Structure formats: C-alpha cells, structure tokens
Amino acid sequence: MHNRSRKRFLWIPVFAAMACSLLVALIMYLWNTVLVAVVAVRPVTFWQAAGLFLLSRLLVGGWPGGGRGRHGGGPAWRGKWQQMSDEDKRRFKEQFRAKFRHGPGEG
Incomplete structure (x- = not known):
C-alpha cells in the first residue's frame, strides 16, 4: 500500500505541469485571438x-x-479596513470620492 501512494505522489508534478501548460495555452489563445x-x-x-x-x-x-x-489570506488592506472605525471609513470614502470625482484630464 505504501508503494502505491508513492506512485500517486509522483504523478502530482506531471499533472501540475500539464495544468500550467493548459493555462498558458489558454492565455496565448486568448491573447492571439482577442487582443x-x-x-x-x-x-x-x-x-x-x-x-x-x-x-x-x-x-x-x-x-x-x-x-x-491557513486563515491569513487576502489583501493586506482588508485587515486595515476592518480595524478602521465607522467614522474613519466614512472619511476615507469621502476623500477617495473627492480625489477621483473627475475623469482623466478633467483637472
């Protein structure tokens, strides 16, 4: 039984390489057809x-x-946002809207 699980383990890199190759081929296909x-x-x-x-x-x-x-995933800003008070979040949103209210080249 131990030898059988070792053989299965050896297939993992093969499948990982095949999955990466398929993903790269998909990227190449989409780039070459769409872009x-x-x-x-x-x-x-x-x-x-x-x-x-x-x-x-x-x-x-x-x-x-x-x-x-296991539980620490996600962007770093998410933890900072969760630690902000409601007042800080409101103030940040107002500043963000004021800064990006105008479109490109509109001053």
Missing part, C-alpha cells in the same frame, strides 16, 4: 504567454496558499 484583433498588438508565443502569466501572478498576486497560513 490582436481589438488592440492591434502582435501575437505571442507559448513562452511569451508563460512570461505574461508569471508576470501577472507576481504583480497581482493570487498564488494558491500565498504563504500566509
């Missing part, structure tokens, strides 16, 4: 799509687990 037609950018290769995937994960985050422990 090339809409935004007039050049098509990307598989490895460029893999780089885009890695870059987006580094910039935006969202890795499974995230190294934050």
Whole structure:
C-alpha cells in the first residue's frame, strides 16, 4: 500500500505541469485571438504567454496558499479596513470620492 501512494505522489508534478501548460495555452489563445484583433498588438508565443502569466501572478498576486497560513489570506488592506472605525471609513470614502470625482484630464 505504501508503494502505491508513492506512485500517486509522483504523478502530482506531471499533472501540475500539464495544468500550467493548459493555462498558458489558454492565455496565448486568448491573447492571439482577442487582443490582436481589438488592440492591434502582435501575437505571442507559448513562452511569451508563460512570461505574461508569471508576470501577472507576481504583480497581482493570487498564488494558491500565498504563504500566509491557513486563515491569513487576502489583501493586506482588508485587515486595515476592518480595524478602521465607522467614522474613519466614512472619511476615507469621502476623500477617495473627492480625489477621483473627475475623469482623466478633467483637472
């Protein structure tokens, strides 16, 4: 029985690689069909799509687990927001609306 579970464990990296490859292929397909037609950018290769995937994960985050422990996930601002009083939240919302009320280039 122990040998059987070891064989199953060896398949995990294979399935992980297949899942990543499928995701990168999906990114490449969507880029090459949608963005090339809409935004007039050049098509990307598989490895460029893999780089885009890695870059987006580094910039935006969202890795499974995230190294934050079991219950500590989520953006850092969420904890700060939850610790704010209702008055602080109201004041922040007002300042945010005042700052971003105008569209781009409207002063």
